[in-house]
Each structure stands twice: as structure tokens, then as C-alpha cells.
Amino acid sequence: MTTATHHASAKKPPLHARIMRRSFRGLPPKLHDIAYEPDLVVPAADGSALLTDHYFPLADGDFPTLLVRSPYGRHFPWAPIYGVLFAEQGFHVVLQSCRGTGGSGGESALWDHEAADGQATVAWLREQPWFSGALGTIGASYLGYAQWALAADPPPELRAMVIQVGLHNLHGYFYPGGAFALEGALATSMGRVYQHRGTARFLWAALRLQRHARTIARALPLGETYAPGLGGRVPFLEEAMAHPDPEDAHWQGADLGAVAARMQVPTCLITGWHDVLLDQTLQQYGRLRRAGCDTALLVGPWTHHSALQQGWPEVFAESLAWLRAHLCADPSGLRKTRARVHVGGRQAWQDLPDWPPATPGHRWYLDGDGTLRTRMPENASAPLSFRYDPADPTPSVGGPLLSPKAGHQDNTALEARDDVLTFTTAPLTEPVHLFGPVGVELRVSTDTGHADIFARLCDVDGRDRSANVCDGLRRLQPADTTEPTGTAPAAVTVAMSSTAYCFPAGHRIRLQVSGGAHPRFARNTGTGEPPATATRLIPADVSLHHPSALVLPVADGEFAGPASDS
Numbered sequence: 001m002t003t004a005t006h007h008a009s010a011k012k013p014p015l016h017a018r019i020m021r022r023s024f025r026g027l028p029p030k031l032h033d034i035a036y037e038p039d040l041v042v043p044a045a046d047g048s049a050l051l052t053d054h055y056f057p058l059a060d061g062d063f064p065t066l067l068v069r070s071p072y073g074r075h076f077p078w079a080p081i082y083g084v085l086f087a088e089q090g091f092h093v094v095l096q097s098c099r100g101t102g103g104s105g106g107e108s109a110l111w112d113h114e115a116a117d118g119q120a121t122v123a124w125l126r127e128q129p130w131f132s133g134a135l136g137t138i139g140a141s142y143l144g145y146a147q148w149a150l151a152a153d154p155p156p157e158l159r160a161m162v163i164q165v166g167l168h169n170l171h172g173y174f175y176p177g178g179a180f181a182l183e184g185a186l187a188t189s190m191g192r193v194y195q196h197r198g199t200a201r202f203l204w205a206a207l208r209l210q211r212h213a214r215t216i217a218r219a220l221p222l223g224e225t226y227a228p229g230l231g232g233r234v235p236f237l238e239e240a241m242a243h244p245d246p247e248d249a250h251w252q253g254a255d256l257g258a259v260a261a262r263m264q265v266p267t268c269l270i271t272g273w274h275d276v277l278l279d280q281t282l283q284q285y286g287r288l289r290r291a292g293c294d295t296a297l298l299v300g301p302w303t304h305h306s307a308l309q310q311g312w313p314e315v316f317a318e319s320l321a322w323l324r325a326h327l328c329a330d331p332s333g334l335r336k337t338r339a340r341v342h343v344g345g346r347q348a349w350q351d352l353p354d355w356p357p358a359t360p361g362h363r364w365y366l367d368g369d370g371t372l373r374t375r376m377p378e379n380a381s382a383p384l385s386f387r388y389d390p391a392d393p394t395p396s397v398g399g400p401l402l403s404p405k406a407g408h409q410d411n412t413a414l415e416a417r418d419d420v421l422t423f424t425t426a427p428l429t430e431p432v433h434l435f436g437p438v439g440v441e442l443r444v445s446t447d448t449g450h451a452d453i454f455a456r457l458c459d460v461d462g463r464d465r466s467a468n469v470c471d472g473l474r475r476l477q478p479a480d481t482t483e484p485t486g487t488a489p490a491a492v493t494v495a496m497s498s499t500a501y502c503f504p505a506g507h508r509i510r511l512q513v514s515g516g517a518h519p520r521f522a523r524n525t526g527t528g529e530p531p532a533t534a535t536r537l538i539p540a541d542v543s544l545h546h547p548s549a550l551v552l553p554v555a556d557g558e559f560a561g562p563a564s565d566s
Helices: 015-023 078-088 114-126 142-151 170-174 182-197 199-218 235-242 257-261 278-290 312-327
Strands: 034-043 049-057 065-070 092-097 135-141 158-166 267-274 295-303 339-343 348-352 361-366 384-388 420-424 432-446 451-460 466-476 490-503 508-514 540-553
Touching (some): 034 078, 034 114, 049 078, 049 114, 078 092, 092 114, 114 142, 142 257, 158 312, 295 312, 339 490, 384 420, 384 508, 432 508
Parallel strands (some): 065 135, 158 267
Antiparallel strands (some): 361 540, 384 540, 420 508, 451 508, 466 490
16 A cells, blocks of 8 residues: 555655646646655665655555666656656656765766666565565666666566666767767766756756867867866776777676677667667667567657657657556557657658568669769779868767757758768659668778778758768778778778668758767877877878768668658
8 A cells, every 4th residue: 555644754746846747748647646755775785875765656556666776866857757757657666876876875886886786776675565566667878777787687576677768888888989979978977977966066067068168179188188177087987088999898797788688578668860879779679679578669859868858758658658568467558569760851650560670771882973873883983082180170060969969950061071072862753761770881991090980871952951860980990991902992881870761752862971070079080099198180081982882771662651740
């Protein structure tokens, strides 16, 4: 039985959570009035005190429990979006600060404690009179990492997981494609250090980072210049910069991808096409499917942040339906298909039996005149080259960022730069529908051996506005750009993430190729030195040879429609 009289310390949810709750639109009506118990003490695996808030319905009966473990505090936005909203729908919500954060005891570590402390929290739950034995987990970003850590040895009570814009591979987050994710790493470090200390300190820290961001991005060495922007040195960030090799012992235990390969806990994955963790989410979905795990996938037109803002009505509905199905034996809210994706270009949702659908890889070949052709040119033209100068790095525009500038953006000014090559089709005579991973197969040579290849797919409309669809970067080493003979250009494939997108008739498909996207990625200094200590800048001449091809997952009519309006 759950009533306020059975919780001596129960009170109304915090004022900020109630205010934010009133601002939500497009959500189902609440089923229960709620209360919460703040600052409960749960013993960590080492005996440290983990501060925990318990939200619950003011109603009689047994209700399932949701566990949310956060290194970013227990208040904004977690209290309203998890504590309040899910308690109103008939769940106990246990919202906990990870070790060393949000008032919890012990020392914070980027990944070391999550599995053991998650298990210790479940042991505490078993002792609570209101715990029914039905447990689910939910959370976004690093809160997803905490879920994967618990699932590495899933307790028998764990019956469902909902991972929203979630993380499982920390090295992959810091080094997507092999280059240091500078802008995201700074933002994440700022959030990790300051968000759990309260909204005022977090906002002040965000403003300070914004003031210093340009200096950090342009000065060297990076391991020294970042500190003023974060109010001091951040050991875990310095360790990440000092260890770019994923096989380095520093990263041992940090990649939880293999957890999904043996999972049997029903898991719902939610991401957005411009989420910085889109690729990690799709990797885990593939592993779960191959393991035969009950899983669902939702991919919206969102960034990492907007999924929990503009996208929250869809994200909340998906999450609630999954949890009710697996914790309350109520599958009425589940859709009939395993995957639902938002299709860009026609702004509609598409239900699919799986992701990605089986599509042939159609090749568009890069020609010397800047065109994309469906047939390989018969007479190979001279290589096309650009010079990447780290003193004037190619800027990042839109895409999967942690800033308000994320998402679709106009790339016209970027494409006018001398260090950006573009290849474009003729206007399409009929729509082209893409569903799946995008990539480019290049023949590349460089004069230094040290270079990045940034490749981006764009949609060019009738007004010649070029908008980004998806992209990817690969950091090259000397061994990557030299064939065994030492003379021929090397074959290099750049993965450009995945998409569900419709290029309308009359639009053109464009491929961008350049040497970076700064400060989204730290510039390639051209020396091969680690990002923390590099002090010299050496330009690189990069040449693309024939044949090179853009590979697109073109779908037939089966997946081109019908779709529901967004």
C-alpha cells in the first residue's frame, strides 16, 4: 500500500518541478496525485551515502519502481521529467545522485562505480516495504550509461529499460572517428563538474565556458588552454585527451557495448538524427537484435537536447508505453512495428519492421567537374585536392552538436571555402528515399600522412540552399594513406552516420569533403601529437583520386510511404 501516511518524510514535490510540470504540453493527463521523500540515504558499494529522492503516487496498491541514477544532480530537469511525470502515471521513481555528485559521498569517477553502486541500490530497494519486485530503469545521456552498467549483471527484478539519447562507449564519445570531440567534450565536462551543484552555478559555468570557447579552440596546447573556461583543471578530461588510443589501458571497462550483445532485458532505445549519440544508439540496437532481445527503436528529428524538449511528448509516450507493457502487463500502448523513424525532407513518421531496412547501396561517383554521377567516369580526370590549414581550420556548421546551432543548417557559406570540395547531382527527376547508413569510399593521398577527412551529405533545394543531412569524420594516420607499394593512393572509407531522408524531385544531392569541422572536432595539427600537448601546426595537402564514390541506402517504394504526418 502506498499513501502519504506510510512515508513520514513525504512532502509535495519541489516547487521548480511543479512549475515545470505545468509548462508541459501534449502529455497524457495524470492518474495520481503524488508526493516525494527527499535526501534518503542509500549505501553505495563502498558504504558511501548516495542521496536519493523517492517520488510515488498517493494511492493504495502495488506500483512498479523506476530507478534513475544521475551524475548531474537530482533536480532540473530530472525531477519534473522523471520524478513527477512517471509518479503521476503510477510508478515509484527513485532518483539518485551518483557517487561523489549531488551531495552523495565518496569520490566521483567517470565510469568505475556505476555497476557496483547500481547493484547496491537494488539491494536497498529489496528492503523497502513499497518495492513490489518489478523494476525498470530510465534515463538520458550518461543516465543511459548507468543503465547499461547495471545490466552488465542484471538483477532478477530488472524487467525493462528505456535509454534515451544514451551513451555506452566513453572513448567513442570523446573520439568519434578518431578525432577529439572538442566542443562536446568541453560542454560535457562543464555539465559533469557543475550541473549537480545547482542551477545557478551551472548557468554561471556555462556562461564562463562560452566566453572562453574561442580562445580554447584556437590556442595551444589544448591541455593548458582549456582550464580557464572550466574554472580549473578537470582530471578526467585531461586523461581523455592524453589517451587517444581506444586500446589504451586507461579505457579498460569504459565500453559497455558488449552488454547489449548478451541482453535479455526488454530495452527501448530513443535517439534523434542529430543526436551526438545517434551512432552509439544504433550500434546497441543492432546488438540487441542479434541477441534476440525484445527491443524497440524511436528516432526523431531531434538533437541530443531537443529530444527532451520539443521531442518530449513523443519520447514520453514511447517510454511510458514500453514501461507499462513490461512492468504493468499493459501492452495497449505499444505500436505494431519494432522501429519508428522520422523521415526528413517530407517531415513524416515511418513505421518499419526493423532498422535498417534491407536496401542496396547505390553508388554516385565523384567526377572531376564537381558532379556526382551514377556511372563511373570512363576517363579518369586528375585528382582533386584541397589544403587543410590548422591555423585557419574548416569550421563546423550544424549537425550533431551540444549547442543551439545543432541540426539542419545552411551550408552555403561553408561550401564557398577553398578547403571544401563539393560534388553535386543534377536536379532529381523523382524523389530519392534513403533509409540506413551512409558512407563514402575514397581514394586518398596526403603529403604529410596526418589528416582528417570530413564528409557530409547535403540536400540542395531549388534556391541553391545546401542543408546538411548527415556526416562523419575519419582521422587518418600515415599508414592509412599509403598502399604497400608506397605509390598508389589508399582506399579510405568514411562512415557518415545514418539517416531516413527524402530528397524531393527538383532537389540535388551533394557531397561535401573537407579536412575537418572545428571546433566540433579538434583540428588536426598535422604532427600526430596527442591533442593535449600538440604545439605545432602543419598544413596538409589532401588529394581525392578516382574512382571514389558516395554510397547511399536508396529504398524502393515499400519504404518510401505511406507515412504519418509529424
